[in-house]
Amino acid sequence: MIIKTFQLEQLxxxxxxxxxxxxxxxxxxxxxxxxxxxxxxxxxxxxxxxSYIINNFDNFISEIANKSFFEKEKIIIISRATDKIKKCLDxxxxxxxxxxxxxxxxxxxxxxxxxxxxFEKEKNLVCIPFYADDNQTLSRLANTFFxxxxxxxxxxxxNLLVERCRGDRENLNNELSKIEMFAINKKKISSEEIxxxxxxxxxxSYSELVDSTLSKNLRKTINILNENNYTHEDCIAILRIMxxxxxxxxxxKESHSNISDVNTVISSYRPxxxxxxxxxxxxxxxxxxxxxxxxxxxxxxxxxxxxxxxTSNSLNFLYDFLLAEAKTNNLL
Numbered sequence: 023m024i025i026k027t028f029q030l031e032q033l034x035x036x037x038x039x040x041x042x043x044x045x046x047x048x049x050x051x052x053x054x055x056x057x058x059x060x061x062x063x064x065x066x067x068x069x070x071x072x073s074y075i076i077n078n079f080d081n082f083i084s085e086i087a088n089k090s091f092f093e094k095e096k097i098i099i100i101s102r103a104t105d106k107i108k109k110c111l112d113x114x115x116x117x118x119x120x121x122x123x124x125x126x127x128x129x130x131x132x133x134x135x136x137x138x139x140x141f142e143k144e145k146n147l148v149c150i151p152f153y154a155d156d157n158q159t160l161s162r163l164a165n166t167f168f169x170x171x172x173x174x175x176x177x178x179x180x181n182l183l184v185e186r187c188r189g190d191r192e193n194l195n196n197e198l199s200k201i202e203m204f205a206i207n208k209k210k211i212s213s214e215e216i217x218x219x220x221x222x223x224x225x226x227s228y229s230e231l232v233d234s235t236l237s238k239n240l241r242k243t244i245n246i247l248n249e250n251n252y253t254h255e256d257c258i259a260i261l262r263i264m265x266x267x268x269x270x271x272x273x274x275k276e277s278h279s280n281i282s283d284v285n286t287v288i289s290s291y292r293p294x295x296x297x298x299x300x301x302x303x304x305x306x307x308x309x310x311x312x313x314x315x316x317x318x319x320x321x322x323x324x325x326x327x328x329x330x331x332x333t334s335n336s337l338n339f340l341y342d343f344l345l346a347e348a349k350t351n352n353l354l
Contacts, residue, residue, distance in 0.1 A: 024142050025150050030054060034061075038148045040111075042141040044128040045152030046298070049192025054150065055125055059097055067097045072107050075100065083113055086122050096122045103128040104297070108137045129297030132285065155191050160184045163191070167198050174210040183216050228260045232267055233299070235348045236306040243348040247341055254329070254336040261326045261340070267306075268319050270295075274303070275312040284308075318347065 025032060027050065041058060043051045059067055075082045086098060100107060103126045114124065131138040141149035155163075164180045187193040200219055205211050231250075234242040252260070270291070277287045284307060288300055295303055310318075325343045329336045 023145055023148060025148055027054075027150065027152060030057070030150075033058065033148070036148060038146055039122060040124045040126075040141075040146070041148045041150065042126045042128065042137065043150050043152060044131045044138060046130055046154050047152040047191060049190055049195055050155065051127060051152050052192060054152075055099065055127065058123075058125055059099070061123075066095065067099065069099045069101065071101050072103045075110055076106055079110065082110070083117075086114070087117060087119055097125070098122050099125045099127065101127045102297070103137070105131075105135055105137045108140065111137070111140070130301065134285070154189045155194075156189065157181075157184050160187055160189070160191065160194050163194060164198065171202060171205070173201075173205055173208070175216075176213070179211070179213040179216050182213055228256070228263050229267075231260060231344070232264045233302045233306075235264075235344045236267060236271070236309070237302055238305075238309050238348055240345070240348045243344055247344065252337060252340070254333045257329050257336040257340045258326065261322055261329070264322050265319065268315055268322065271303070271306055271310065272312065272315050272319075274307055275310070275315060278307065279312075321347075 023036075025036075043054060045051065070082070086096060107126060107128075111124075111126075114122070126137075128137065133139075138149065141147040161177075161180055161184050164183060168175050168180070183197065184194070187197065197219070201211065201216070204215070204219055231243065231246045234246060250256075274287055274291060277291070278284060281287050281290075284304055288295055288303055288307075321343070325339055329339050332339070
C-alpha cells in the first residue's frame with residue numbers, strides 16, 4: 023500500500039512489519055526511519071547495506087530466521103537498496119519470517135521498479151515515496167524553528183539559508199543545529215552571521231559543478247562558481263573530472279545506439295552509476311550528441327593545456343569554458 027508523507031500519522035495504526043522508503047529526500051527519510059524504529063526496542067536495531075546482503079545472502083537469511091528465546095523482535099534497516107534486494111525480500115516473505123521489522127531505504131525508483139511495484143500493490147507492505155523539499159517547505163520549517171527559539175530573523179535571511187541548503191531537509195537541519203549553538207545568548211541573527219555560519223554553498227563538489235555544466239543548468243553552474251574560490255590546482259582537478267564524465271557519457275551514448283531504453287543503458291553500465299547521479303546522467307545524455315561530446319573532450323584537453331601554461335589566468339579560462347558549455351545547444 024502507498025502512504026504519502028502527509029499521511030504518516032497512519033503508520034501507528036497500520037499492522038505491517040515491512041516498509042519501503044524511496045526517493046531523494048534523505049533528511050525526511052531518516053526522520054521517518056527514526057520514527058518507525060522508535061516503535062521497537064532500540065537494542066535490536068541491525069543496519070545493513072544492500073551490497074553486504076547480496077554478497078552474504080545465505081548468512082543474512084539464516085541470521086534473521088534464527089531467533090533466540092530471549093530475543094525480542096528485530097529491526098532490520100537496509101540502506102542504498104535497489105531492485106536487487108527483491109530476491110531477499112521474496113525469500114523472507116516465502117519463509118514467513120514475521121518476527122522482524124524490515125525497513126528498506128532506497129533511492130529514486132521508477133514506475134517499472136519491481137520492488138516499488140510489490141510494495142505498492144501488497145496490502146501488508148507499506149511504500150512511502152519521498153520527494154525533494156521545495157524552498158517553500160524548507161522556509162516553513164526554518165520559520166518554525168526560529169519562532170520556537172524566539173530568534174528574530176528576516177525573511178530575506180531565511181531565504182538565503184534555504185537557498186544554500188539546495189532542497190535538502192537534512193542539510194537544513196544540520197545548519198539549524200549549528201545556528202542554535204551559535205545563538206544561545208542572542209535574540210537576533212543577521213544575514214552576515216548566517217552566511218559565515220552556513221558553509222554548504224562553499225562545499226559544492228567538483229563533480230556537482232561538472233554535472234551542472236553538462237546538464238545545461240546555467241543558473242546552478244553560475245551559483246557554484248560564484249560561491250567557491252578555486253585555486254589553480256582546483257581548476258585542473260575539475261577538468262580531469264570533466265574528462266572522466268565525458269568518457270562515460272560517450273560510452274553510454276554508444277550503447278544507447280544499440281539499446282533504445284535509456285534507463286536500461288544507464289543501469290547496465292559498469293562500474294555502476296550511483297543512484298544519485300542517474301537522473302543527471304539521463305539529462306546529460308539527452309543534452310549532448312555523440313559528436314558534440316567527442317568535440318568537448320578535445321576542448322577540455324585544450325583548456326587544461328592552456329591553464330597549465332598560463333596559471334595566472336586559470337580561473338578566467340575555467341569559468342569562461344564552463345559557462346560557454348552550460349548554455350550552448352549540443353544536440354546537433
